[in-house]
Amino acid sequence: MTSPAVPRQPLLDDAIIALHAPTQAWSGRDGDIGDAAIDGIYHGDIRHIRSVRIRVADSSIETISRSIIDAATVEFGSVLRGLDDDGADPKVRLIRHRALSAGVMTEHLGLHSHRDVPLSVAVTVEVAPEFAPMQDVKAGLAATEPWHAEAIAASDGTPGRIEVRSSDGHRSFVVEAAGAAATVADTIVLRWDIELDPRSVVEIGWSATLTDDTLVVAAAANSEIAVPSTDDPRLARWVEQATRDLAALRLVLPDHPEDAFYAAGAPWFFTLFGRDSLWAARLALATDPGIAASTLRVLARLQGTKTDPATAEQPGKILHELRSAPLSLPNEGVHLPPLYYGTVDATPLWVCLLADARDAGMPEAEVRELVPALRAALTWITDFGSGTGSGFLDYVDETGHGLANQGWKDSGDSIQWRDGRLAEGPIALCEVQAYAYEAAVRGAQLLDDLGEGGGDELREWAAVLRDRFRDAFWVTTPEGRYPAIALDAHGAAVDSLTSNIGHLIGTGILDANEERACADLLLGASMSSGFGIRTLSLGAAGFWPLSYHGGSVWAHDTAVAVHGMLRSGLLAEAREVAGQLVDAAEGFAYRMPELHSGDSHDAVPFPTPYPASCRPQAWSAAAAIVCAEAYAAAP
Structure with a gap:
């Protein structure tokens, strides 16, 4: 009989970090957030978001490059070979640009096509809230805290904003995604249905604005x-x-x-x-x-x-x-x-x-x-x-x-x-x-x-x-x-x-x-x-x-x-x-x-x-x- 795993402090050496104190985002080398124990989007001493995963219908996402531009900015380059033609060269790319500022993480997703035919592409971003204390993450004991979410209108009246709040009411984040359809169940799912013209680029994006009214520090x-x-x-x-x-x-x-x-x-x-x-x-x-x-x-x-x-x-x-x-x-x-x-x-x-x-x-x-x-x-x-x-x-x-x-x-x-x-x-x-x-x-x-x-x-x-x-x-x-x-x-x-x-x-x-x-x-x-x-x-x-x-x-x-x-x-x-x-x-x-x-x-x-x-x-x-x-x- 196998004994239960002992909780361990997360390993960090192979992870990618973007930061602007008091906010940080840790991910895998493919850009997705959630596979490793350290992964997540943190603000202060709370991991607000446990995972962020991007999916492209009809294709896997194969990451071929990652660039740490500065402390707060990192970019991942991937190919979408499921959308390619029969040639050897990859012809469809996804560029994922992540930027942190104090209390905000923004991702810009660029779809680049070198194909000579139009493509219909469905892109989803799945965001999983958590609100786990940092000390629990460090101890290997993190668990999702209760949370609730509601859709709210943007300042210009358009949909596409979801506010997620912890059960104690002290921590929250707002997800914004222009042009996306947003649904809430166990996670928040953002979906874009994109028409990608021949040899063109389409840019989409989303952001999370994080708050914690118990914080005792602030960005300089x-x-x-x-x-x-x-x-x-x-x-x-x-x-x-x-x-x-x-x-x-x-x-x-x-x-x-x-x-x-x-x-x-x-x-x-x-x-x-x-x-x-x-x-x-x-x-x-x-x-x-x-x-x-x-x-x-x-x-x-x-x-x-x-x-x-x-x-x-x-x-x-x-x-x-x-x-x-x-x-x-x-x-x-x-x-x-x-x-x-x-x-x-x-x-x-x-x-x-x-x-x-x-x-x-x-x-x-x-x-x-x-x-x-x-x-x-x-x-x-x-x-x-x-x-x-x-x-x-x-x-x-x-x-x-x-x-x-x-x-x-x-x-x-x-x-x-x-x-x-x-x-x-x-x-x-x-x-x-x-x-x-x-x-x-x-x-x-x-x-x-x-x-x-x-x-x-x-x-x-x-x-x-x-x-x-x-x-x-x-x-x-x-x-x-x-x-x-x-x-x-x-x-x-x-x-x-x-x-x-x-x-x-x-x-x-x-x-x-x-x-x-x-x-x-x-x-x-x-x-x-x-x-x-x-x-x-x-x-x-x-x-x-x-x-x-x-x-x-x-x-x-x-x-x-x-x-x-x-x-x-x-x-x-x-x-x-x-x-x-x-x-x-x-x-x-x-x-x-x-x-x-x-x-x-x-x-x-x-x-x-x-x-x-x-x-x-x-x-x-x-x-x-x-x-x-x-x-x-x-x-």
């Missing part, structure tokens, strides 16, 4: 991003794709539409994240400095003001993520409130980005407006960040259903010893101490420059942290001497060699010799895959190239190391690592996914996808900007 009005120049043709293609994706990922909060931020990525993370939005803005600073300032303001407005274990909020703390409803991931045992603060690194990263933005030209008046938030963030770092009183910033989930790990490697098995054992929390991550050190030093300088007090105390705190870090974190193993990924609940240094050490470079917590030693390890055979830096070394028992955080390569993680190497003057090393990411980008048609396999370039000519990897991802796209800086700076 201005999505233009400068494209940095480079002489390397592969890097130029990656940068062009990356800036288009970053533009499509810009969002705002409705009460402050002037302040944009980067949504973390598609499909699961079309919302505000602390760490992700900060790192994306920081890595993209050279080409999009304005979004750094606006991201800082958005997060400052939601900065913690009280202590609440249920949400992990503390005074001065920067949030982890914002949702319109609680987030439940039953496969992972995670249940998060809509406003969740369970992140240990977002607060120091906020301070670091403020210092970067000021150095990049953020007006002093705008910086001064954020001084109260700056002071609150610095106080959280020095007074609240160490929940155990160890003096190091650490974390532990107090609820039992929050994130077990609260650094960027937030999967349950990400913090492990070289022998494969999982570390016991509370956990103090090495890179978080580096962020905190940098935040204290640069925050002190900001206060000094603005004529504010408190800088000396922050520098003293940072100096003590630096000394204690050197005493507690450095380990020696058969792989060399390096900072451990973390200290565990007993203060023991968790001795695996990881990409986390790349985040230390450029922060000031290491001296120049220590930075070069870390860079050499990251470029060594156990950490360097040839397509980027592995999250965990080959020498660790838990290494697996397709482990989410235990051997894979993350573009942003590698780019953070490049960012630090550039700041530390390790220009040749930065250029070498950046070149690995360019090799990887070529293998992914220049749209870098969230992560990919840690297989060695020596073993495989192209990077192996991590099949559930999100794309586009803001910080993976922003990695292209840092790589362009490395190419420009390298001798």
Whole structure:
């Protein structure tokens, strides 16, 4: 007897996406929507439409081309051989042009005939509503929610509009199809009866306009991003794709539409994240400095003001993520409130980005407006960040259903010893101490420059942290001497060699010799895959190239190391690592996914996808900007 299938997170690597946050459409490579678990048209955190299928009477539709025109536009070319004559050449084509804008998906269907006789062609588009929550899709548990539909007249009085509304009344979409006959049963069916003259083209089309009155985010009005120049043709293609994706990922909060931020990525993370939005803005600073300032303001407005274990909020703390409803991931045992603060690194990263933005030209008046938030963030770092009183910033989930790990490697098995054992929390991550050190030093300088007090105390705190870090974190193993990924609940240094050490470079917590030693390890055979830096070394028992955080390569993680190497003057090393990411980008048609396999370039000519990897991802796209800086700076 066959056991029932276990619900799984959908695979994403072979799907086609068009997006304009907060709206996205996922389909198969033939253009139809509905065959794969991820397929659908989403708005915010709801999959409004499960499937969209085109049929042509008397012919199959055989897709022969697909073109990703930009982040929001994709085109599929097909032949209709059932309508052909007896010759070898296909003579009837269907061009399916899909375009996304915020809240709207439009498809234009072009029928092209090279035949010398007229054709009568019936085309149908079948649309299946669903209204499933994104979290259910991610868990492999999506089911169609109750819905009802009614025909409504267009503004000019003609038929062809169907409004579909979820049973709770909060979500809806309107289908419009000029010239089509529309019927509603279990699905919505649009039908066109077309007379296709010899050697002619007929254009038809339809659209879906999606709404959700519970959304806490909205599309940004201005999505233009400068494209940095480079002489390397592969890097130029990656940068062009990356800036288009970053533009499509810009969002705002409705009460402050002037302040944009980067949504973390598609499909699961079309919302505000602390760490992700900060790192994306920081890595993209050279080409999009304005979004750094606006991201800082958005997060400052939601900065913690009280202590609440249920949400992990503390005074001065920067949030982890914002949702319109609680987030439940039953496969992972995670249940998060809509406003969740369970992140240990977002607060120091906020301070670091403020210092970067000021150095990049953020007006002093705008910086001064954020001084109260700056002071609150610095106080959280020095007074609240160490929940155990160890003096190091650490974390532990107090609820039992929050994130077990609260650094960027937030999967349950990400913090492990070289022998494969999982570390016991509370956990103090090495890179978080580096962020905190940098935040204290640069925050002190900001206060000094603005004529504010408190800088000396922050520098003293940072100096003590630096000394204690050197005493507690450095380990020696058969792989060399390096900072451990973390200290565990007993203060023991968790001795695996990881990409986390790349985040230390450029922060000031290491001296120049220590930075070069870390860079050499990251470029060594156990950490360097040839397509980027592995999250965990080959020498660790838990290494697996397709482990989410235990051997894979993350573009942003590698780019953070490049960012630090550039700041530390390790220009040749930065250029070498950046070149690995360019090799990887070529293998992914220049749209870098969230992560990919840690297989060695020596073993495989192209990077192996991590099949559930999100794309586009803001910080993976922003990695292209840092790589362009490395190419420009390298001798």
